[in-house]
Amino acid sequence: MISLTPARVASSFSRPAVAAALPAARCSFGKMRQGGYMVSSDVVNNAARGGAGAPSGARGTVTAATGGGGAPAGNIVDAITDDHKRLFSYCDQLRGQGLGHDQREHLRHQLVHDLAVHSLSEEEVLYPALKNACGNEMRNHVLDEHTTLKHILMDIDKMDADDPNFNPRLDELVHELRHHVQEEEEKVLPMFASKVPTSDLEHLGDKFERTKGQVPTRPHILAPNKPATGNVVVDRLTAPLDKLRDSAGGREV
């Protein structure tokens, strides 16, 4: 199994292809919502943006990249790419050595929270715009991949980090996530950025960050994964319930 460090992810899925693809065609987007998103923890020490270079699995230390909700968004390509790095940083630390049970549990909660929020925010903000700019086929493909990820994440949400089945399931998640992220960063986002004006990419980046504070914080599969026009709307209804469960369960992410 290939070990996926944040530095490797950063180098494998860097942005030159996206940066090279400059705006061309016109798209229009709806009004932005208000909202906010905070990540806080006394366990997590913020590392450099993107997590690259952070000590991987250092004994007794859990690291997290900044760039979650509340951070200056930049454009949506940068916001999504920063999220990807942070998600891989959590996975890398969970697959490392030397962390205690509480630290592994904290990382597991953080991974579930951030991947659920990231996926749903993409579905609400990026994918509708992607459908407009690039068509149904690409949008439906990435939605199918999200459903695969959500199935695995639902298992991880229920497992203790020291469960003997946890690491194999985490390996599956990393495998699927790596494939999905590679597609988004090497194909989907460059094509999208080539068809959307810079100002719209920036507006979508703001909207993406704000949406993170409004979507559910756990994975939900509410319907067979076909063009998820209804899924996002229904998912929104579960957001307050997820947050109550996070509080009741002592999850602090």
Ligand SMILES: [Fe+2]
């Ligand atoms: Fe993504």
Ligand SMILES: [Fe+2]
């Ligand atoms: Fe995605």
